[in-house]
Amino acid sequence: MPDETFDKGIREKFESFEPKIPNDLWSSIAEQLDENPMMPIAGRAKRKNTFTWLRVAAAVAVLIGLGMYYVRPTSEVVYLSAKEEVIDKKVKEEEAKASVRLETKSGDIVDDRQASKSYDYASNVRRKEQAAIALESRAAEAEHVELRRPVIEEEVFAVEAPSYERGDGSPSHVQLSLVKTPVLSDKSFKLREKKSFGVDEILNYVVRSVGHGEEKVLSFASDDEGTLKVAVDLKAIKIRL
Amino acid sequence: MKQVYTIDDLVDGCQRGERKAQESLYRAVASKMFHICLRYAGSEAEAEDILQNGFIKVFQCIPGFRGEGSFEGWLRRIFVNTAIETVRKNKRLQQVISVDQIFEEEQQTFDMDALEVRDLLRLIQGLPDGYRMVFNMYAIEGYSHKEIAEALNISEGASKSQLSRARAWLKSKLVMLERGGNYGSYAG
Numbered sequence: 008m009p010d011e012t013f014d015k016g017i018r019e020k021f022e023s024f025e026p027k028i029p030n031d032l033w034s035s036i037a038e039q040l041d042e043n044p045m046m047p048i049a050g051r052a053k054r055k056n057t058f059t060w061l062r063v064a065a066a067v068a069v070l071i072g073l074g075m076y077y078v079r080p081t082s083e084v085v086y087l088s089a090k091e092e093v094i095d096k097k098v099k100e101e102e103a104k105a106s107v108r109l110e111t112k113s114g115d116i117v118d119d120r121q122a123s124k125s126y127d128y129a130s131n132v133r134r135k136e137q138a139a140i141a142l143e144s145r146a147a148e149a150e151h152v153e154l155r156r157p158v159i160e161e162e163v164f165a166v167e168a169p170s171y172e173r174g175d176g177s178p179s180h181v182q183l184s185l186v187k188t189p190v191l192s193d194k195s196f197k198l199r200e201k202k203s204f205g206v207d208e209i210l211n212y213v214v215r216s217v218g219h220g221e222e223k224v225l226s227f228a229s230d231d232e233g234t235l236k237v238a239v240d241l242k243a244i245k246i247r248l
Numbered sequence: 249m250k251q252v253y254t255i256d257d258l259v260d261g262c263q264r265g266e267r268k269a270q271e272s273l274y275r276a277v278a279s280k281m282f283h284i285c286l287r288y289a290g291s292e293a294e295a296e297d298i299l300q301n302g303f304i305k306v307f308q309c310i311p312g313f314r315g316e317g318s319f320e321g322w323l324r325r326i327f328v329n330t331a332i333e334t335v336r337k338n339k340r341l342q343q344v345i346s347v348d349q350i351f352e353e354e355q356q357t358f359d360m361d362a363l364e365v366r367d368l369l370r371l372i373q374g375l376p377d378g379y380r381m382v383f384n385m386y387a388i389e390g391y392s393h394k395e396i397a398e399a400l401n402i403s404e405g406a407s408k409s410q411l412s413r414a415r416a417w418l419k420s421k422l423v424m425l426e427r428g429g430n431y432g433s434y435a436g
Contacts, residue, residue, distance in 0.1 A: 010415055014387035016360040017368065017418075021388060024365045025279040026286060029296055033274055036303045037267065043308070 205229055207236075255319055262310045270307055277320070278303070281327050287372055287384050288331035302330040328389060332399055335377050359426060371421050378402075379414035386411050 207227040214225040222243040228236045253261075253272060261269025282299050289295035305326050313322060372380060381400060385391040386407075391399070393407040400407070 013415060013419065018388050020360065020363065020365055020368050021283065021287070024283050024369075026282050028278045028282050028299070032278070032296065032300060033271060036274065036300055036307075037271070039300070039304050040267075040270070040307055043304070 210235075259310065259313065259319060262307060263313070274303060277323060280320075281323060284324060284327045285331060286369055287388065288328065288335070288381065290335070290373055290377060290380070294334065298327065298331045298334050301334065302327040305330060324389070328385065329399070332381060335381065338377075360422075363422065363425070367425065371418060371425075374421070375414055375417060379410050379417060382407050382410040383414035383418070387415075 207229040210227040211223075214227075215223075222240060223238075224240055224243045226238045226240070228238070230236070253269075255273075255276065258269050258273040258276065262273055278299065281302060282295065285295035285298040285302070286292065289298055306323060309326070313319070372383070375383065378400075382396055385396045385399070386393070393404045393411075396402075396407045397404045402410075
């Protein structure tokens with residue numbers, strides 16, 4: 008008899024074979040189940056779930072960390088240095104324009120000695136008249152509130168023009184270009200100028216009419232970061248009314 | 249009115265650890281599983297041990313059953329593995345009889361229909377343990393020699409060899425039985 012036929016005959020013999028089970032076997036199984044209530048598979052599943060939650064928590068922490076890294080505030084140092092670079096570029100452009108004007112419009116030969124002499128003279132006059140300049144120019148600068156730097160340059164023009172006219176009586180546009188370079192290279196003066204003509208100062212000047220002596224209804228202040236703060240004194244309003 | 253539960257209902261109850269569902273499942277499948285135990289065991293007492301240990305495993309492992317494949321197939325694998333473990337624990341798997349002990353019979357045909365299942369079961373139980381495991385797994389359960397080799401920790405060649413010897417041993421016993429002899433004298 009072939010092996011496959013033999014195997015198939017044995018298999019078919021057992022197909023419908025269902026022996027009688029021992030009567031008391033279930034009670035033995037039930038007792039053994041009571042003694043071992045823990046189910047190993049369930050235990051493994053629980054540990055797996057725990058590790059899954061740990062993985063999810065770690066992923067959330069990483070995502071939050073990355074989010075905070077990308078939305079962090081930008082560095083103040085980077086902002087200020089970028090601003091100075093723009094100013095330096097403007098100064099160089101103005102210097103180039105000034106040298107061209109000297110040669111073409113005045114028709115006179117302006118050598119290095121004359122230029123340095125006019126610079127010294129202009130600097131002296133500027134220092135003497137600094138306090139008066141601050142007061143006289145506020146009304147004119149109130150129209151340029153939104154941009155601080157251009158306003159300062161305008162002020163320099165206004166200051167230096169009369170000082171140079173008193174020196175040698177050259178045309179005003181030539182005088183302006185000559186004094187422009189030293190103004191921006193004098194750092195101490197730049198700092199004082201920036202402080203005197205800040206946006207908060209200008210706004211305070213504009214709204215001074217609504218003040219009541221020492222008590223200001225509206226007052227402005229700006230910090231080093233360029234943030235403008237507005238203060239409203241309700242008590243002063245009441246007094247004024 | 250008596251409520252009728254399907255196997256799936258009983259499996260769900262067992263997964264929740266309900267003792268009533270466990271008992272109902274035992275009553276529903278114990279006979280089929282006991283048949284497997286009897287074929288793999290060397291005696292009825294050993295088959296009862298396999299049946300008990302197998303059901304303990306089933307109820308402990310049933311929360312991990314995800315319904316992939318048939319539940320009966322899952323049950324059969326558990327009971328076959330339990331039977332192998334039991335026989336291995338008794339260290340009888342390596343028991344090999346010499347070829348000389350196999351009764352070589354010239355007659356190779358016999359009437360399978362006239363054979364009683366009980367007689368056939370006793371013949372199989374009388375096989376040496378290694379032969380019995382390989383024959384049951386290959387000829388009745390349908391495992392491959394590779395799977396048998398992995399399960400019994402033997403080589404595929406050893407599996408094939410033991411299967412061949414098991415067939416020869418059984419055929420010789422069946423011939424003797426058909427000749428009207430007392431099969432018990434051969435199966436013992």
